[in-house]
Amino acid sequence: MEVFISIIIGVLTMCAVYLVLSRSLLRIIIGTALFSHAAHLLVLTTAGLKTGDAPVLVHGVTDYTDPLPQALVLTAIVISFGVTAFFLVLAYRTYQELNTDNMEEMKGTETYD
Amino acid sequence: MINLPIFPIVIPALAAIIMMFMPKRVVIQRAMALGALVLTLIVSLFLVHTVSIDGIQTLNLGDWMAPFGITLVSDMLSALLVTTSTLLTLFVVWFAVHYFFESYEGNYLYVAMLFLLVGVNGAFTTGDIFNLFVFFEVFLMSSYVLIVLGGRGVQLRESIKYLLVNIIASALFVMSVALLYSVTGTLNLADLAMKIPLIENQNVITAIGVMFIIVFGMKGALVPLHYWLPGAYVVAPTPILAMFGALLTKVGVYSIFRTYTLLFDGNGTFLQTFLMVLAVLTIFIGMTGAIAYNDVKLIIIYNIMIAVGVILYGISVNTQTSLEGSLYYLIHDMLIKAVLFMLVGMMIGITKSGLLRDMGGLITRFPMLGWTFFVAALSLAGIPPLSGFFGKLLIVSGGMDEGELFAPILVLLSSLFVLFSVMKIFMYGFWGEAKREYDGPLAPFAKRLVIPVFLLLAVSVAYGFGAEWIHPYITQAIEPLVSPEIYIDAVLKE
Numbered sequence: 001m002e003v004f005i006s007i008i009i010g011v012l013t014m015c016a017v018y019l020v021l022s023r024s025l026l027r028i029i030i031g032t033a034l035f036s037h038a039a040h041l042l043v044l045t046t047a048g049l050k051t052g053d054a055p056v057l058v059h060g061v062t063d064y065t066d067p068l069p070q071a072l073v074l075t076a077i078v079i080s081f082g083v084t085a086f087f088l089v090l091a092y093r094t095y096q097e098l099n100t101d102n103m104e105e106m107k108g109t110e111t112y113d
Numbered sequence: 114m115i116n117l118p119i120f121p122i123v124i125p126a127l128a129a130i131i132m133m134f135m136p137k138r139v140v141i142q143r144a145m146a147l148g149a150l151v152l153t154l155i156v157s158l159f160l161v162h163t164v165s166i167d168g169i170q171t172l173n174l175g176d177w178m179a180p181f182g183i184t185l186v187s188d189m190l191s192a193l194l195v196t197t198s199t200l201l202t203l204f205v206v207w208f209a210v211h212y213f214f215e216s217y218e219g220n221y222l223y224v225a226m227l228f229l230l231v232g233v234n235g236a237f238t239t240g241d242i243f244n245l246f247v248f249f250e251v252f253l254m255s256s257y258v259l260i261v262l263g264g265r266g267v268q269l270r271e272s273i274k275y276l277l278v279n280i281i282a283s284a285l286f287v288m289s290v291a292l293l294y295s296v297t298g299t300l301n302l303a304d305l306a307m308k309i310p311l312i313e314n315q316n317v318i319t320a321i322g323v324m325f326i327i328v329f330g331m332k333g334a335l336v337p338l339h340y341w342l343p344g345a346y347v348v349a350p351t352p353i354l355a356m357f358g359a360l361l362t363k364v365g366v367y368s369i370f371r372t373y374t375l376l377f378d379g380n381g382t383f384l385q386t387f388l389m390v391l392a393v394l395t396i397f398i399g400m401t402g403a404i405a406y407n408d409v410k411l412i413i414i415y416n417i418m419i420a421v422g423v424i425l426y427g428i429s430v431n432t433q434t435s436l437e438g439s440l441y442y443l444i445h446d447m448l449i450k451a452v453l454f455m456l457v458g459m460m461i462g463i464t465k466s467g468l469l470r471d472m473g474g475l476i477t478r479f480p481m482l483g484w485t486f487f488v489a490a491l492s493l494a495g496i497p498p499l500s501g502f503f504g505k506l507l508i509v510s511g512g513m514d515e516g517e518l519f520a521p522i523l524v525l526l527s528s529l530f531v532l533f534s535v536m537k538i539f540m541y542g543f544w545g546e547a548k549r550e551y552d553g554p555l556a557p558f559a560k561r562l563v564i565p566v567f568l569l570l571a572v573s574v575a576y577g578f579g580a581e582w583i584h585p586y587i588t589q590a591i592e593p594l595v596s597p598e599i600y601i602d603a604v605l606k607e
Contacts, residue, residue, distance in 0.1 A: 020281070025273070032280045039287040046295030069294065072243055076287050079250045083283075086257060087276055094269040106270045 005045045012038040025091050025101040029084070036080040040073045117163060118172045118187040120156040121195045121234045125149050129227035136224075139215045146223040147210075150203040153230075157196040164192045165586060169593065169603035171240070179605045180304040186240035186604055189590035190440065194237045194367060197444050200572065201359050201451050202230045207565040208455055209352035211558055212462075220262055229255035229356065236364050240604055242293065243300050245368065246286050249332070253279050256361060259353045260345065267348045275345040282331035289324040296321070303604035306375045306597050322377035322384045326369060326391070333365025333421055336394040343402070346414050351458025354410070358417055359451040363443060366424055370439070373428055374594040388429035393520055395422030396527050403534040407469045409457040409542070412534050413450070416493065419527050420446040426520055427508040435511025436591045441580075442504025445492075448573040449501065452489045453535070455566045456482065460542055462555025469538065474547035481563050483543040489570055490539055492577065494532035500577030 012034050019031030047069035055067035095101050128149030132142055164170055170187040173179060187195075206226060213222065232252025239245050257279075261272040294300060296317055297308045309318055327338065334342045342362075346354055369388070377384050395418055402415030424446070427439030459482060460475065461467045476483040488499070495501035505524060512521040555562065576583065593600035 020277070028277060032277065032284075035281065035284045036287075039284040039291070042288050043291040043294075046291045048295070068300075069291070072287075072290070072294075075243070075247065079247070080280075080283075082254065083250075083257075083276070083280055086254070087273075087280070090257075090261065090269065090272055090276065093264065094273060097264070097266050097269055103273075106273070 001049045002045055005041060005049065009038050009041050009045065012041070023103055025094070025103060028103070029087055029091060032087070033080075033084060036076070036084075040076055040080075043069050043073050043076065116172060117156070117160055118170050118185045118238055119174075121153050121160065121199060122185075122231055122238060124153045124156065125227040125234070126231045129224045129231070132224050132227070133221065136221050137219045139218045142218065142223050143206075143210050146206050146227060147203070149227065150199060150206060150230075153199045153234075154196070154203055157192065157199050160187055161189070161192045161196055161586070164189050165589060169600065171604050171606075180299055180301045183244050184240040184301060184303075184604055185238050186302075186600070187238055188593050188600065188603070189586060190367075190370070190594065191237040193440075193444060193586060193590055194363075195234050197447050198230065198233050198237070198360055201447060201569070202226065202356065204565045204569040205352050205356050205359075205451060205455070208355070208562060211561045212352050212458075212555075213350075217263065221258070222262065225255045225258045225262070226356065228252070229259065229360070233360050233364055237367060240302050241300055242302060242305065243290055246283070246290060249286065249364070250283065252361070252364070253283070256357060259356070260349050262353075263350065265348075271345050271348045274341055278331065278341040282328055285324065285331075286328045289321060289328055292317075292321050292324070301604070302371070302375060303601045307601055307605070309376055310378075318377065319383055322373075323387060325372050325377075326384070326388060329365045329368040329372070330391065331365070333362045333369065333425075334395070334418055335391045335421065335425065336398050336418075337391070339395065339398065339418055342418070343411055343414050346417075347408075347410050351455060351462070354458065355451045355454035358414070358454050359447045362417055362421055363447055366421055366428075366443060369425065370428055370443075370594070374431065374436070375597050375600060378597070385429055385431065388425060389520065392422045392425035392429055393523060395419075395425065396523055397422075400527050400530040404530055404537075408467050409460060409469065409472075409538050410454075410467055412538060413453050413457055416453075416531055416534065417450060419531055420450070423505065423508060423524055423527065426524060427504075427511060430508075430511050430515055430517070432511050432515065433591060433595050434507050434514060436594055437587050438504045438507025438509075438511055440504075440587055440590055441507060441583075442501070445500040445504055445573065445576060448569065448576065449489060449493050452485075452566055452570045452573060453493065455562075455569075456486045456489060457538065459555055459559060459562055459566075460486075460538075461553075463551050463553045463559060464548075465553040469541040471548055472542040473545040474543070475551070476543040477547070478551060479559055479563075481567070482559060483539075485563060485567050485570055486543065487539055488574065490532070490535035492570075492573060493535055495528050498577060500573050500580075502577065503580045 016031045016035035019027045047066045052063040052065040053061045055064045128145055132145050172185045174183045229252050232248050235248035331338045399415050399418030406412050424439045424443050427435040464472050492499035492501050495505045509521040509524055
């Protein structure tokens with residue numbers, strides 16, 4: 001099972017790298033989203049995908065899955081959610097200001113303060 | 114006072130939360146930010162005092178025993194860095210009060226600055242690798258806000274690049290933590306340090322170590338990962354830039370300091386060579402950039418890279434002497450980079466141009482600014498009585514003791530290039546004929562603005578002259594790095 005999920009993580013990372021290296025800003029943002037999906041899946045997978053009950057205390061159950069990576073993933077998800085929301089708004093503002101979403105055109109040396 | 118290590122994190126956080134309720138009351142915002150920072154500074158000085166007497170302070174949050182809960186650890190290294198970063202933020206906020214207009218300050222500026230300090234202090238204090246990631250995100254999120262605040266075209270453009278690089282670095286950080294957890298089954302730094310030597314397949318640990326160096330090198334602008342730094346920093350307004358240049362890259366350096374000495378004890382292994390080569394390349398590229406540009410901000414930005422390279426070289430040598438030198442130089446560099454960025458920002462604000470060819474003759478109208486810059490420049494280059502000298506001396510002698518020759522000579526040579534690059538700013542900017550009437554937006558405020566910069570420089574000069582007095586603290590800070598048992602025992606005590 002771990003091998004199968006690892007291959008999926010690899011494919012996700014591959015797609016993410018391809019999208020991040022593209023020209024359009026929106027594709028880049030989709031790429032970062034895929035990349036964080038890959039990272040979160042990796043946290044769950046490397047901790048081991050042993051079968052067991054959900055980590056909720058129930059009388060009589062002795063075999064639980066590891067609760068720690070689930071907490072880590074939950075934290076990482078909300079963080080990447082916040083950052084992605086910021087990134088999307090930033091992309092929208094940049095599109096309004098610069099009238100382009102092409103990363104190739106976002107260069108130049110105009111003055112700063 | 115068992116809760117002492119958490120106060121430098123909680124005080125600015127509480128102040129920032131209260132300040133969120135009244136963003137438009139600029140006067141109250143300024144007073145609260147400065148007040149909170151003074152309070153934090155007093156607490157962190159008290160923390161340094163406590164650590165120097167009672168040894169390493171640990172706090173198990175929620176009273177869960179060490180490897181199971183989150184532990185905050187204040188050893189002398191983190192206490193000194195917390196004090197330095199708080200001091201810097203205090204002076205930068207003082208500078209920002211006079212620098213910005215009220216309409217700009219009304220957009221949660223000081224809230225973001227305080228949260229940046231929360232993240233930095235937390236990253237210095239935490240004893241848990243995932244908690245380190247969370248505090249990284251806290252200060253990165255604040256830095257995204259600070260860099261884009263104002264919303265001009267260039268800022269938006271460079272923010273996108275800065276954001277993209279840091280999102281990727283953060284995802285890599287999560288991946289490295291996941292791999293480390295799968296190998297060891299723990300997240301606490303002290304527990305990790307105890308379990309890692311027991312792993313049979315040390316090659317896995319080396320691979321994870323390389324991943325961590327890539328992650329922290331991305332934050333700290335190590336050479337193949339430095340490409341985002343010049344563009345992102347050059348568009349930020351001066352006080353923000355001073356804070357970034359002084360704090361952000363240094364957190365990456367601190368993390369390498371901590372993980373490399375504690376987790377991946379790498380004398381004579383691949384990791385040592387790897388870090389050493391990257392450090393040398395960083396010095397080299399930094400030197401090239403520092404002499405290549407005629408833009409005052411870019412010159413100082415490339416000087417950040419030289420300093421990061423020199424510090425990391427000291428860390429990679431990994432002996433008592435070189436680590437002392439690295440820590441000494443790290444604190445010096447945080448202070449002096451903030452001073453220099455504020456000074457060049459004032460020069461740009463007065464002359465309305467960042468290019469050396471548009472400046473000249475500033476010394477006749479702004480003598481205080483000129484001589485402050487002169488002392489700061491000499492201090493950056495490491496002229497003996499000033500603060501940059503002692504750290505570099507220890508790094509070079511530490512390298513020489515290990516039989517290295519090339520890298521110590523490069524470190525000495527880099528001092529020459531640093532001196533050349535900042536003296537170029539001094540000679541073109543302050544000497545000669547005035548090119549035109551200097552009536553930029555900052556010209557009327559120059560006297561007020563120079564006061565916090567001068568005081569921060571005074572702290573830095575005192576740091577150089579008081580090297581003998583500070584030395585016991587530095588030695589104590591290095592102890593747990595040279596012999597990690599001290600750190601492990603302090604955290605995992607029964």
